[in-house]
Amino acid sequence: MNSTAEFRDYTAISEFRIINRRTLVECSDPNPFLQISIGSNSSLSDDEFVSVTVSGVLHPSENDWVAMVSPSHSDVSSCPINEIMYAQTGDLSKLPLVCHYPVKFPCSRALPSPAKDFGWHDPGYIHSAVMTGLQPSSTFPYRYGSDSVGWSNQIQFQTPPAGGSDELKFLAFGDMGKAPRDASVEHYIQPGSLSVVEAMAAEIDAGNVDSIFHIGDISYATGFLVEWDYFLHLINPLASQLSYMTAIGNHERDYADSGSVYGTPDSGGECGVAYETYFPMPTEAKDKPWYSIEQASVHFTIMSTEHDWTENSEQYEWMKKDMASVDRSKTPWLIFTGHRPMYSSAGGLLGVDDHFVKAVEPLLLANEVDLALFGHVHNYERTCAVYQKECKAMPVKDENGIDTYNNNNYSAPVQAVIGMAGFTLDSFPSNYVNSNTRKVEDSFRITKGQGS
Incomplete structure (x- = not known):
């Protein structure tokens, strides 16, 4: 990189991260008296604790620091099983790998994982606070920090409209992840995430957004826990100003012998x-x-496609009760969200689970869900008003040429796959009308009573 300042607002998770991005051609004015001694107390070639002693510093300062940098050509030739464990997350990129990192929390006895081994990263303290008495559709200024470490700039947070009010403007998407702004190589990059965040930030600055819904596959850290830091830094312009609601996806929950539906x-x-x-x-x-x-005129039901959704399960009974209890005079719009879709033109590993559809889709029809939003497939699709693979109603063009669904005579939910926020878009079959789409643009309306 060219300078520290150039990327300070983008990838600067810490000062070390900035320095780690720099190419050090030579050390300017090295101290001729400086000595660094490294002592090892381990006989293992790829796993050892070392003691580092620095001497020859004439005037030591508390601002002095020592960085330990892993070798750029490290590999896993002596521990090939770890290469398999990298690949299990879906990341097949060729990165320098190391054999061992501190071991932390496991969630499965059947399979070692990056999260408890080589991908573990101490997140430090995670602070949370509950703010009460906030009024809906209001702006509240706030800062975070402390007198000892300093305070952030003042931020304006906009609360969403209260349930039962009229209009709601929200952004919804899935599968966003993160990517570096410099030329560094990181595990599991989602290149579209940068432009998507920039576009959403522009909409927020223009006052066009009340809240955000991220429907699964959040950061794609997949056990490399430091990448949650990168993701949180990326969405800071969004989540610091509006409510950022989420649903869980396979890349947050699924693992062997862990209780997830999919192993x-x-x-x-x-x-x-x-x-x-x-x-x-x-x-x-x-x-x-x-x-x-509930926000404004919309009731959102958010499920987990990664937990048991079979009939009579705890989640199934909750979904059934929740949607049946919606007061449609207060919130006439019912939107259902989850990660894995019920309909998709993509096949293979991204195909639809027919058991999931058979169990849950009848609940959508019985409770007259207006719109169902899903992710998982890294592209965009919108259905007709569909039930059991049959179009029950087709949209008609309004005077502006926009597809319009009339829910005054309800027939079935409209469903949309919106997992296009980060990854390079998945290809649909060659005979699909949008099989080569790389820029997703679509407009549609659902009308009911006086609203849409």
Whole structure:
């Protein structure tokens, strides 16, 4: 990189991170008396504790520091099983790998994971606070920090409209992740995340957004816990100003022998622990990440496609009760969200789970869900008003050429896959009309009574 200042507002998680991005051609004015001695107390070639002694500093200062940098050509030739553990998260990029890092929390006895081994990172203190007495549709200035370490600039936070009010303007998407702004190589990059965040920040600055919904596959840290720091830094312009609501996805929860519906190693061993720590939603209990909220004229029912949704399960009974209890005179719009879709043109590993559709789709029809939003597939699709793979109603063009669904005569939910926020877009079958889409643009309306 060219300078420290150039990327300070982007990838500067810490001063060390900035320095780590620099190319050191030579050390200017090295101290001829400086000596660094390293002593080892381990006989292992790839796993050892070392003592570092620095001498020859004439005037030691508390601002002096020593950085330990792993070798750029480290590999896993002596521990090939760890290369497999990297690959289990879905990341197949060729990065320098190391064999061992401190071991921390496991969630599975069946399979070692990055989250408890080589991907572990001490997150330090995570501070949270509950603010009460906030009025809806209001702006509140705040700062964070302390007298000892300093304070942030003043930030303006906008609360969402109260349930039962009229208009709601929200952004919804899935599968965003993060990416560096410099040329560094990091694990599991989602290149579209940068432009998506910039576009959303512009909408917020223009006053066009009341709240945000991120529907699963949040950071793609997948056990490399420092990447949660990178993601949180990326979304700071959004989440610091508006409510940032989330749903859990496979890359937050799934792992072998962990209680998830799907036994894939997609979370890298996080098993929802990191997700629920960083994004405490209004759920009933830990590892039960389903909830509902009301904003303006909309009732949102947020489920977990990664936890048991079969008929008579705890989550199934909750969904059934929650949607049946909606007061449609107060919140006439019912939006259902989850990570894995019920309909998609993508096949293979991104295909639809027919068991999930068979169990949950009847609840959507029975409770007259207006719109269902899903992620998981890294592209965009919108259905007709659909039930059991049949179009029950088609949209018609309004005077501006926008597809319009008339829910005054309800037929079935409209469903949309919105997992296009970060990854390079998945390809649909070659005979699909948008199989080569790389820029997603779509407008549609659902009308009911006097609203839309």
